[in-house]
Amino acid sequence: MTKPEIAKLGYISLVTQDLEKSLVFFKEVIGLEETQVVDGVYYLRAWGDFEHHTLSLQQGEYGHVKYIGWRTKEKKDVAAFKDLLENEGMDVETIAPWSTPGIGEAIRFKVPSGHTFELYYDVQKPKASEHRKSVLKNQTYKAWAKGISPRRIDHVNLHTSEDWQVTYKFFQEILGFKLREYLKVDEGEQILAGWMSVTPLVHDVALVTRKKNEIPTNARLHHLSYWLDDSQDVLRAADICKEYNLPICGPGKHSISQALYLYVADPGSGCTVEIFTGGYLIFEPDWEPIAWKESERAQGNTYWGDSISAKEIVKYTIEA
Numbered sequence: 594m595t596k597p598e599i600a601k602l603g604y605i606s607l608v609t610q611d612l613e614k615s616l617v618f619f620k621e622v623i624g625l626e627e628t629q630v631v632d633g634v635y636y637l638r639a640w641g642d643f644e645h646h647t648l649s650l651q652q653g654e655y656g657h658v659k660y661i662g663w664r665t666k667e668k669k670d671v672a673a674f675k676d677l678l679e680n681e682g683m684d685v686e687t688i689a690p691w692s693t694p695g696i697g698e699a700i701r702f703k704v705p706s707g708h709t710f711e712l713y714y715d716v717q718k719p720k721a722s723e724h725r726k727s728v729l730k731n732q733t734y735k736a737w738a739k740g741i742s743p744r745r746i747d748h749v750n751l752h753t754s755e756d757w758q759v760t761y762k763f764f765q766e767i768l769g770f771k772l773r774e775y776l777k778v779d780e781g782e783q784i785l786a787g788w789m790s791v792t793p794l795v796h797d798v799a800l801v802t803r804k805k806n807e808i809p810t811n812a813r814l815h816h817l818s819y820w821l822d823d824s825q826d827v828l829r830a831a832d833i834c835k836e837y838n839l840p841i842c843g844p845g846k847h848s849i850s851q852a853l854y855l856y857v858a859d860p861g862s863g864c865t866v867e868i869f870t871g872g873y874l875i876f877e878p879d880w881e882p883i884a885w886k887e888s889e890r891a892q893g894n895t896y897w898g899d900s901i902s903a904k905e906i907v908k909y910t911i912e913a
């Protein structure tokens with residue numbers, strides 16, 4: 594039997610302690626479109642996203658991420674992943690079809706990093722309303738309606754204090770992510786951070802190892818990221834953030850992934866959003882992961898521009 598496969602990042606389910614602020618941030622500043630509101634949960638997506646939502650927001654006592662959803666390549670992969678994970682001794686919950694709006698039958702489980710993942714295949718791809726839909730057949734909404742206006746979801750960056758060997762083995766061998774670039778200790782094999790993907794992107798997920806005393810729980814979402822088409826759009830995004838008096842980190846360029854970045858935090862939930870463009874794609878089937886040493890960490894993070902030292906953006910992180 595062939596191994597089940599993940600196709601892409603689907604959505605992040607976020608809880609915010611100030612829903613009103615988060616809605617202003619994600620709808621007006623970032624510029625996401627609202628597809629549906631059900632039982633107090635707001636489902637949002639970017640103008641170029643095709644699926645029902647790429648972000649959900651709901652009120653809670655504190656800001657945290659509930660679930661991170663990944664779409665499988667085929668429908669049968671959902672059941673096959675359930676078998677695979679249960680064979681590994683993991684608890685796997687089955688989520689009834691469409692109990693999450695826009696999402697068919699899903700499985701939910703906690704990965705060794707401590708984050709809760711959902712895997713699903715069936716989705717709804719609602720069309721935009723008549724006055725908002727694009728004239729392009731291959732685009733969901735008219736672009737540039739408001740705010741930063743990213744095209745699509747891009748990636749998530751997860752931090753964990755769990756054992757690096759266990760987490761990297763699980764992400765690669767069970768979930769099928771390919772390691773594209775990584776940061777390791779100068780002497781020895783220990784991996785400190787890995788950029789992994791199931792697509793030609795350098796990363797759909799970045800996994801960063803943190804010491805237990807560095808993060809409040811064993812797992813947190815460091816940031817989620819939306820994609821812009823052009824570097825000029827990142828500069829425009831910086832202006833828009835400043836108009837709303839939001840602190841920014843960047844613009845700058847990563848050496849790892851070679852992408853341009855701008856970080857800004859949602860004042861409601863505390864969740865950091867990375868505005869992202871550029872970078873390179875990987876098409877080689879025999880890609881050799883690129884190694885960076887710990888002594889090269891600053892250079893790997895920032896090729897040029899506003900540096901993203903952990904100290905500067907740590908206040909923006911959110912518990913998982």
Ligand SMILES: [Fe+2]
Pocket residue numbers: 748749750799816818867
């Ligand atoms: Fe990122």
